[in-house]
Amino acid sequence: MVDVRLEHLSAEFTHPARGTVVAVREVDLHVQSGELLTLLGPSGCGKTTVLRIIAGFQVPTTGRVFIDNQDVTTIAANRRDIGFVFQNYALFPHLTVQENVAYGLHVRHLAAADIARNVEKVLQLVDLAGFGPRLPDELSGGQQQRVALARAVVIQPRVLLFDEPLSNLDAKLRVQMRGEIRELQRVLGITTVYVTHDQEEAMAISDRIAVMDQGRIAQCDTAEELYRRPASSFVASFLGRTNLLDATFVGRDGDCAILDIEGQRLPVRTAAALEPGAAVRAMIRPEAVGIGPPGTGLRASVLTRTYLGDKVEYVVRFASYSLHIVRFNPAENERFEPGGEVRIELPPDGLQLLPRG
């Protein structure tokens, strides 16, 4: 089995207009054997650069890359035994589907019969049996994507690398293809690094996700952990929707910390030791916020109500914040119209403390 390790990876570029640009800063990462790890982040966060460094298309300024405990930092891309799936597929336009898939096997000097057998097998695997003689531009986007996938896996690479492979497909196909990629990866058991900026895609496909921000890895964990216990405001707001409230720590009440938000008191279940008067940030997911008819408790006014079938989304004004609230499968008579007063609940278990800034 094969793992990938990145140690203190940094990458700098000289940009003609902006001078030295640091794309990757001190990245340490360990991709386990057979794992699918996703690098998730906004554009420009350095995720693609990390991927290209693993592939060998780019040389890091400092740091080392290990594949299967072998230092490959200075080894050429064509000797790393990787499979790369490009955002634009990068199929060879002059070669047929068959020839595209066979390319890596030809380069490896396999016997013609073996090549034919392998190509046929992998085309069946990606559901493209019979498409062998076609040229890439005779295929749909989804089919081209499958050819790219087949071409990358047929060489039985030690590591599979995906660079935003689904971003050129329409929404429905994206969902279908990500399922197929995940299934294929699980069947083949190839250690995989996957780059995307789509958090839903990342959550659906990954064993673990490394959230990147400005060249650094902000947090690396399973989707569930990242969602439930984000380490920073950035991770909290990048993964799923969230409400962030700036507050002051007032004191403790049992295992809860009491916060002051613009004059309103709010208990948060936390073990964190805080100095009275400390500035903190509280986070709560939209689905954790309760809403009901006016009464005792926190008061808010409804700004908008959006009906989405299986759920209703509200934006309410609470103190100086616009809070997002999601009600899943709400009762038919539960209607809070814009302009109306409501009572909201911010349960102590739904709230979490994050460092400010």
Add this chain to the structure above:
Amino acid sequence: MSVLSIRAADPLRTAVLGLIWLLLALFVVFPLLMLGLRAATDNGTFDLTPALNALRQTNTLRAFFNSLLLATLVGLLGTALGFLFAFTVARARIGRTMAWLLDTATLLPLISPPFTTSIAFVFSFGPRGFISHGVLGMTNAQVYGLRSTLVAEALTYFPLAYMALRPMLTAIGGNLEEMAFSLGSSRWRAFRTVTLKLTVPGLANAFLLLFAASLADFATPLILAGNDLPVLPTEAYLQITGMFDLKGGAVLSLLLLVPALLVFLLQRRLVARRSYVTMGGKGVRATAGDSVTPNLRWVLVGGCMLVVLLIFYLYGLLAYASLVQAFGANGTLTLAHYRVVFTQGMPAIRDTLIIGAIAMPLGGLYGVLVGSLVGRVRGGQALELVSMINYALPGTVVGIGYLVAFNTPPFLMTGTAAIIIACYIFRYSPSGIRTTIALLAQIDRSIEEASTSLGAGTATTFRRVMLPLILPAFFAGLSVVFIRSMTAISATIFLVSIHWTLITVRILENMTELSLGPAAAFSIFVIAVVLVVTKGLEVLLRLLGGRSAELMMVEHE
């Protein structure tokens, strides 16, 4: 890209690059320097007096003025015709037959020897012309002068404007015009404020292309301009061949060089600002929409048809003249003129074909090499610029430059086939260079990386991925070099000798001897050969699995 593979490829690339710079120095820079030197020195000492004297002659100034006037008028008329054709194709929803007619009518002038239109003009409007004498019964028709020269050149060169404007108008598409309608604009207003405005750089580019083509045109004025309209290329030629005054010819050609370089640099700036994204691919299917009313559509189609008919009429006249005893006097059908072509003309045909057959592969290879180096080496911009010089200069300048430069040891090449071949390669390969650059720009970096990630080294990637992808550019280069080696005259008229001569020179000789029949037969023969060879190249490319590339640069002689 691995550090190792770059290092391994370096010596080869450096060697090729060095060789190309050496060739450019010898065949582009050196002749120009020698030309300037010849104009500015006398008996080995620096002396501008003879040059200034030549400039002071009224004839020189008249020729300079006439050249600029003619080029401006041809630019305007040709651009207008080109726009008419391009707009009709892009907007008037023409059928397939009509499209074929327009394509053929615009292709013919591009592949014909340079005298074709002029000879046909003489047949049509000359003293014994079909229209002037045959239809109108004039006995002393005056075909020579500004009017015929202007119309003949405009008809010869407007396809350049058409080819430059059509992709642009197609790319602008009807959507933008529809948007303007939807905002309440009238058709005319939408055309004026959207389409025309967006086409302005293209129109300017087309005008400059035609201006340069007319400025450099030697053949048309030689036949049609007459005594009252001296222009620089013909004056320089007469100076050298008539009066054996090489220095006077050099001075005149340098005078031609100034506006030509100016136009070239202006045009580069224009094109640099324009995006090539929509060229080369299939382009967006024009949604013709409502941009053209049915009435206007008929006006457009009618206008194009008129021009198409005129072109077909001229070529028909030429074919007819090649098949009758004596045009205008004796209409008996005969193959005598073709017999002349294949007997007395045989040496010229053989020489031309040999030279073309050698220049074609060398030029194609040179184009692909330079084109793929430009984006990958330091100084690529300079390389591209220098490689364009001989293309941008009028043939007269290049021809006289070669004549001056390669007349003495150590580079004694006068009278050889090599000098003509070199002239063709460095003058007509830039089309291949530009097409290669444009093709490579379309090939995403990830295609190379995909090959690398699959385990292929630099050599394999080049051979199996890059080479097949630039094959169309190679073939485009081949066909342009071949077409031009069959049809060029403005530069090579100075380079032919008793050992090596060319068909185009034979046509000129026929014209001066007033053997119009053989001249017509020669022209038809050249057109036939060019058509057969270029079609053959297309078929070969398709057999090799390539798709033909749209030329990235429109060509002129």
